[in-house]
Amino acid sequence: MSEAATRPSVNSGALLASLDPLLRAWLPRQRWFAGKGRPISVLEPVAVTELLPAGSPSGLLHLLVRTRRPMAPAQDIAAEGRAAERATDCYQLLIGVRRTLPPHLAPALIGHVTEGPLAGFTVYEALHDPRLMALFLERLRMPGRHGVLRFERDPGTDIPSGLAARVLAAEQSNSSVVYGDTFILKLFRRVMPGVNPDLELPLRLAERGCARVPAPAAWFHAHPAGGASPADEAYGLGVVQPYLAGADDGWELALRMIGKGEDFTGEARAIGRATAEVHRELAAALPTVTLGRAQVELIADGMAERLTSAARAVPALRPFAPALLTAYEALADLGGEGQSWTAQRVHGDLHLGQCLRSPDGGWSLIDFEGEPARPLAERRLPQPTARDVAGMLRSFDYAAYSAELRAPGWAKDCRAAYCVGYADVAGRDPRTDPVLLRAHETDKAVYEVLYEARHRPDWLPVPLAAVRRLAGNGSADDDH
Numbered sequence: 001m002s003e004a005a006t007r008p009s010v011n012s013g014a015l016l017a018s019l020d021p022l023l024r025a026w027l028p029r030q031r032w033f034a035g036k037g038r039p040i041s042v043l044e045p046v047a048v049t050e051l052l053p054a055g056s057p058s059g060l061l062h063l064l065v066r067t068r069r070p071m072a073p074a075q076d077i078a079a080e081g082r083a084a085e086r087a088t089d090c091y092q093l094l095i096g097v098r099r100t101l102p103p104h105l106a107p108a109l110i111g112h113v114t115e116g117p118l119a120g121f122t123v124y125e126a127l128h129d130p131r132l133m134a135l136f137l138e139r140l141r142m143p144g145r146h147g148v149l150r151f152e153r154d155p156g157t158d159i160p161s162g163l164a165a166r167v168l169a170a171e172q173s174n175s176s177v178v179y180g181d182t183f184i185l186k187l188f189r190r191v192m193p194g195v196n197p198d199l200e201l202p203l204r205l206a207e208r209g210c211a212r213v214p215a216p217a218a219w220f221h222a223h224p225a226g227g228a229s230p231a232d233e234a235y236g237l238g239v240v241q242p243y244l245a246g247a248d249d250g251w252e253l254a255l256r257m258i259g260k261g262e263d264f265t266g267e268a269r270a271i272g273r274a275t276a277e278v279h280r281e282l283a284a285a286l287p288t289v290t291l292g293r294a295q296v297e298l299i300a301d302g303m304a305e306r307l308t309s310a311a312r313a314v315p316a317l318r319p320f321a322p323a324l325l326t327a328y329e330a331l332a333d334l335g336g337e338g339q340s341w342t343a344q345r346v347h348g349d350l351h352l353g354q355c356l357r358s359p360d361g362g363w364s365l366i367d368f369e370g371e372p373a374r375p376l377a378e379r380r381l382p383q384p385t386a387r388d389v390a391g392m393l394r395s396f397d398y399a400a401y402s403a404e405l406r407a408p409g410w411a412k413d414c415r416a417a418y419c420v421g422y423a424d425v426a427g428r429d430p431r432t433d434p435v436l437l438r439a440h441e442t443d444k445a446v447y448e449v450l451y452e453a454r455h456r457p458d459w460l461p462v463p464l465a466a467v468r469r470l471a472g473n474g475s476a477d478d479d480h
């Protein structure tokens with residue numbers, strides 16, 4: 001990728017127009033695309049960067065495209081309101097361009113271009129092409145600019161050249177490529193202007209020497225408007241971090257151990273300890289605030305608003321909404337009585353899949369992006385640590401449900417062990433604040449209903465079962 005060969009020189013409008021029908025068919029099939037099963041109403045370029053020209057023999061394009069969120073079915077439009085019709089999302093794509101696609105890249109096919117500047121070429125998902133991704137790592141190793149793209153790296157971390165690239169098969173909210181079992185590149189898919197907490201928090205934790213979170217080694221972002229004005233915030237696009245080779249992800253490990261009838265409470269307790277350690281470091285690295293009456297009410301109001309909008313989008317949630325609201329009312333009431341809590345930066349979307357156990361048995365936490373559907377500014381606000389604890393408690397429930405567990409009590413025991421582990425480090429058991437915890441667990445279950453409806457409709461029954469339980473005035477642990 002010499003400077004001359006990589007100078008961005010494309011007419012982005014004409015290029016995207018030629019890819020338009022292919023992307024409209026391909027995008028909605030991607031897991032990371034929000035809004036399944038409905039046609040894309042608008043597809044327009046935000047920025048197009050030619051990293052390698054077509055025909056060399058494989059070209060590489062970096063695209064930021066804006067889509068208008070698909071229209072809701074007729075019956076939901078009135079309920080979702082005009083705002084939902086106007087909502088747009090920006091997605092990051094890395095597109096390979098070849099005359100013909102070799103058989104091993106067939107699963108990556110996006111389509112054959114028939115018109116415009118790329119007529120006669122085949123375009124495909126570049127992440128599946130080890131050659132292109134090796135070239136992309138070379139670009140990441142060199143700090144500097146490339147059109148609207150800006151590449152940065154930690155000068156203290158050596159990223160060797162020539163590492164073999166392989167795309168991760170896991171279906172995710174984002175996409176990842178592993179390099180030689182030493183580094184992993186995470187490419188954010190739905191991107192927006194502003195500081196991405198998935199870079200911000202690991203960088204701050206690395207500064208404190210926190211070993212529970214892989215430290216960013218290189219990262220890149222874009223300034224589609226040129227970056228001249230302070231208001232023109234960068235879009236965070238991707239991060240390279242050390243790859244924890246041989247690590248087990250907590251979700252797969254839990255399902256495996258359930259399958260073998262093995263006890264998971266020891267691991268749950270260790271994850272609780274890891275969570276509390278990361279919370280302690282985040283509280284030391286970034287500002288904390290005391291939540292008074294007004295802030296607690298705001299949090300409760302925010303939860304109620306999310307419930308209302310989720311219930312509009314997912315009809316199955318509607319019958320439970322009034323009962324779920326009582327959890328938020330109880331939180332606001334406690335705030336009104338003068339109960340206060342500390343808020344700090346948190347993980348924001350903690351679940352078993354974000355916990356990795358290294359072969360030495362130590363747990364690390366990854367993916368500090370927060371809930372992908374929330375605005376960035378909101379995800380970066382200090383919050384009670386109960387948000388993360390609630391995420392993990394829900395995750396034990398997910399694992400038990402997904403394994404169609406016969407043994408009652410598995411989730412309940414893991415939830416308890418996790419809280420005990422948390423208290424080992426924090427000195428306070430999260431269950432000491434049942435109203436706070438319940439409100440956050442309810443909020444999480446509501447988020448999950450919306451997430452599953454948008455991304456994995458087949459999974460909707462999992463959070464709906466929890467919603468039913470939480471709405472039933474019973475304990476969140478009932479039925480396990």
Ligand SMILES: Nc1ncnc2c1ncn2[C@@H]1O[C@H](COP(=O)(O)OP(=O)(O)O)[C@@H](O)[C@H]1O
Nearest residue numbers: 172173174175184214242243244249353366367
């Ligand atoms: N540093 C790492 N070491 C090993 N595996 C990792 C690492 N980071 C991510 N992974 C793997 O990649 C998967 C997806 O990463 P994650 O950051 O959670 O992306 P997403 O936001 O798409 O869920 C994880 O579940 C894990 O299996």
Ligand SMILES: O=P(O)(O)O[C@H]1O[C@H](CO)[C@@H](O[C@H]2O[C@H](CO)[C@@H](O)[C@H](O)[C@H]2O)[C@H](O)[C@H]1O
Nearest residue numbers: 172173349351352353371372394395398448451
């Ligand atoms: O892609 P991310 O890991 O950033 O998070 C999103 O996808 C998760 C699913 O992959 C989703 O998590 C939900 O499903 C998990 C099992 O697959 C379960 O362990 C979690 O508890 C449950 O919330 C997550 O909510 C979503 O933001």
